[in-house]
Amino acid sequence: MTLDDKKRVLQEMVLHRRFEERCYQAYIERKIGGFLHLYPGQEACCNGVMEAARPGHDYVITGYRDHIHAIKCGSDPKVVMAELYGKATGSSKGRGGSMHIFDAAHRFMGGYALVGGPFPLAAGMAKAIQLQGGDEISICFLGDAANNQGVFHETMNMAKLWNLPVLFVCENNLYGIGTALDRSTAVVDQYKRVCAYGVEAAQCDGQDIDVVYEHAKVAVDYVRSGKGPYFLELMTYRYRGHSMSDSRGYRSREEEEHWKQRDPINILRDKLIGAGQLTMDAFQQFERDADVYIETEVIAFAESSPEPDVSELEHYVLA
Amino acid sequence: MAEIMYWEALLRAQDEEMARDPMVICMGEDIGVAGGTYKATKGLFEKYGEKRVMDTPISEGGFTGLGIGASFLGVRPVIEIMSVNFAWLAMDQMFNSAAKVRYMSGGQLTAPCVFRSAGGAAHQLGAQHSARMEKVFMGIAGLRVVTPSNPKQAYGLLKSAIRSNDPVFINEHELMYNMKGEVPDSEYLHPLEGSEVARTGSDVTLFGYNISVHWCLKAAEILQTQHSISAEVIDLYCLSPLDRAGIRKSVSKTHRAVIAEEDEAPVGVGSEIIAIINEECFFELDAAPVRVHSAFVPQPYNHTLEAAAIPDHDDVVRAVLKLFGKA
Numbered sequence: 001m002t003l004d005d006k007k008r009v010l011q012e013m014v015l016h017r018r019f020e021e022r023c024y025q026a027y028i029e030r031k032i033g034g035f036l037h038l039y040p041g042q043e044a045c046c047n048g049v050m051e052a053a054r055p056g057h058d059y060v061i062t063g064y065r066d067h068i069h070a071i072k073c074g075s076d077p078k079v080v081m082a083e084l085y086g087k088a089t090g091s092s093k094g095r096g097g098s099m100h101i102f103d104a105a106h107r108f109m110g111g112y113a114l115v116g117g118p119f120p121l122a123a124g125m126a127k128a129i130q131l132q133g134g135d136e137i138s139i140c141f142l143g144d145a146a147n148n149q150g151v152f153h154e155t156m157n158m159a160k161l162w163n164l165p166v167l168f169v170c171e172n173n174l175y176g177i178g179t180a181l182d183r184s185t186a187v188v189d190q191y192k193r194v195c196a197y198g199v200e201a202a203q204c205d206g207q208d209i210d211v212v213y214e215h216a217k218v219a220v221d222y223v224r225s226g227k228g229p230y231f232l233e234l235m236t237y238r239y240r241g242h243s244m245s246d247s248r249g250y251r252s253r254e255e256e257e258h259w260k261q262r263d264p265i266n267i268l269r270d271k272l273i274g275a276g277q278l279t280m281d282a283f284q285q286f287e288r289d290a291d292v293y294i295e296t297e298v299i300a301f302a303e304s305s306p307e308p309d310v311s312e313l314e315h316y317v318l319a
Numbered sequence: 320m321a322e323i324m325y326w327e328a329l330l331r332a333q334d335e336e337m338a339r340d341p342m343v344i345c346m347g348e349d350i351g352v353a354g355g356t357y358k359a360t361k362g363l364f365e366k367y368g369e370k371r372v373m374d375t376p377i378s379e380g381g382f383t384g385l386g387i388g389a390s391f392l393g394v395r396p397v398i399e400i401m402s403v404n405f406a407w408l409a410m411d412q413m414f415n416s417a418a419k420v421r422y423m424s425g426g427q428l429t430a431p432c433v434f435r436s437a438g439g440a441a442h443q444l445g446a447q448h449s450a451r452m453e454k455v456f457m458g459i460a461g462l463r464v465v466t467p468s469n470p471k472q473a474y475g476l477l478k479s480a481i482r483s484n485d486p487v488f489i490n491e492h493e494l495m496y497n498m499k500g501e502v503p504d505s506e507y508l509h510p511l512e513g514s515e516v517a518r519t520g521s522d523v524t525l526f527g528y529n530i531s532v533h534w535c536l537k538a539a540e541i542l543q544t545q546h547s548i549s550a551e552v553i554d555l556y557c558l559s560p561l562d563r564a565g566i567r568k569s570v571s572k573t574h575r576a577v578i579a580e581e582d583e584a585p586v587g588v589g590s591e592i593i594a595i596i597n598e599e600c601f602f603e604l605d606a607a608p609v610r611v612h613s614a615f616v617p618q619p620y621n622h623t624l625e626a627a628a629i630p631d632h633d634d635v636v637r638a639v640l641k642l643f644g645k646a
């Protein structure tokens with residue numbers, strides 16, 4: 001990444017953070033319903049990997065913590081917010097909600113609510129790429145706890161067996177809802193688990209975007225060059241609860257504080273300031289700009305958009 | 320009799336059964352240290368320890384199969400599957416192993432396990448978190464299916480299910496865990512089969528189960544006070560095997576039937592009840608039975624679309640009025 005890239009990505013990450021925090025507020029105001037899983041703390045994962053890949057060109061799929069992955073692939077934040085509001089202008093026209101953001105035009109192939117569900121779908125997209133001879137790759141972002149689903153193991157085997165161009169990114173935030181990784185998983189280093197299938201793998205810090213980018217670059221190049229699947233484990237942390245009704249009783253405030261000292265946005269900000277490429281004032285301007293944009297454009301669009309038409313309830317069930 | 324909540328009734332049943340029989344264990348995601356998504360296992364981890372209250376990995380197919388295997392040797396696991404939407408991943412083991420092993424082995428093996436799972440549309444949880452799947456479970460031979468409509472049934476059915484030598488699926492509802500109701504102070508075992516007359520009436524029978532019993536009761540009240548129609552409400556707390564005699568008895572009295580279910584038609588509890596009515600008491604009917612059900616769509620997220628997709632007591636009232644030519 002060039003310094004200009006880094007500045008742009010910092011600005012994006014600020015927007016991602018503010019977007020999610022604004023979702024939190026909108027949920028409290030009951031503008032957003034259902035389940036809401038937020039991304040603050042993990043921004044360097046999606047951003048670092050996608051900077052090494054080709055957003056909008058490579059196919060991306062993930063779980064229910066999906067807003068930022070969609071936006072990073074090129075989705076309009078207004079359309080994502082409108083979906084969270086359940087509006088007709090939303091990405092799924094109000095039918096999907098927070099866990100089901102889709103943007104096929106930008107090759108964001110969706111957010112899915114069943115833990116582990118996207119693993120084989122990602123491999124399937126890679127199969128299609130292989131058949132069709134494109135230079136895209138398929139990228140699957142999922143959590144740590146998802147790797148305990150049987151389908152994870154089945155998919156790793158097939159991905160290697162057929163040498164599929166798929167990158168599995170494991171965002172290891174140490175918990176699956178309220179269960180710590182070492183209480184659910186015999187081998188806590190996730191990257192070691194795919195060795196049995198011969199899948200190339202690595203583990204690295206998920207908070208410093210430079211580190212994420214370097215590792216992701218190796219992984220993406222490997223997959224794109226036709227060498228087969230790759231599994232990249234990023235060590236990270238989610239600041240908020242799993243979803244909205246989570247009082248975080250399963251972890252200590254000290255642990256949370258420890259991770260906040262390694263905030264992905266602050267790490268990049270301080271590096272850029274240290275390199276003389278950014279001032280604190282300029283950074284704070286990023287934050288203000290993000291807030292103004294979110295309020296005057298994103299929220300305004302979601303608020304003013306129409307509700308879906310009830311007479312169209314049965315649209316989109318079948319082709 | 321004390322008034323307790325539905326989740327407290329489930330907790331009390333599990334606690335009593337675990338205290339009574341050391342072979343009763345609980346398994347599921349976040350049920351131990353975290354106390355359970357619906358609090359139905361709150362405090363049991365502290366009381367019985369991690370060997371008997373097992374926090375499982377997110378491996379529905381794996382831990383369900385593991386529980387079933389343990390039940391072959393006499394352990395009685397209560398397996399909580401956080402949401403029926405995730406039960407699809409466990410159904411292979413539930414159907415191919417638990418439900419069939421007794422028959423396949425000519426009665427040598429049996430799988431005395433309990434599967435508890437929350438279904439139903441809650442508030443805007445979207446297509447992958449709002450399924451009602453009782454119609455799938457009730458179509459599997461070898462599996463008992465019960466679905467409590469109140470805390471007393473939740474308590475008594477769970478206790479009976481744990482003691483049953485058959486696999487039992489208990490269908491709960493996301494929106495009912497905080498419902499209050501009276502539960503006997505002394506131990507109470509609810510029969511796993513049969514049905515209950517939740518309200519007596521003479522002009523029409525409203526069949527409901529789980530949450531739709533409450534729509535039927537509310538509809539019956541409206542029909543009585545506003546339309547002078549006397550509705551009988553039958554609570555089908557057991558969906559497999561269905562209570563054919565109870566269905567026949569009520570329809571033979573009222574000569575009209577409406578079935579209310581949150582699940583979609585086609586293929587549902589409603590179609591099955593109507594088939595039973597046809598088989599048992601067709602000539603007693605004064606009008607063709609009617610079913611009230613959800614739209615045949617994956618559940619939408621938007622609240623207005625969601626409300627339009629699922630029925631409620633008003634839909635039951637409308638169906639009855641139509642049956643009487645009043646709408």
Ligand SMILES: Cc1ncc(C[n+]2csc(CCOP(=O)(O)OP(=O)(O)O)c2C)c(N)n1
Pocket residue numbers: 065113114115116142143144145146147173175176177242348377379401405408
């Ligand atoms: C098949 C299935 N089982 C259980 C759940 C409930 N659930 C939702 S998220 C989650 C934890 C997943 O943890 P992880 O994979 O680490 O992802 P994270 O939320 O930490 O990003 C669980 C158990 C589900 N959605 N789907």
Ligand SMILES: [Mg+2]
Pocket residue numbers: 143144145171172173174175176177
């Ligand atoms: Mg996790």
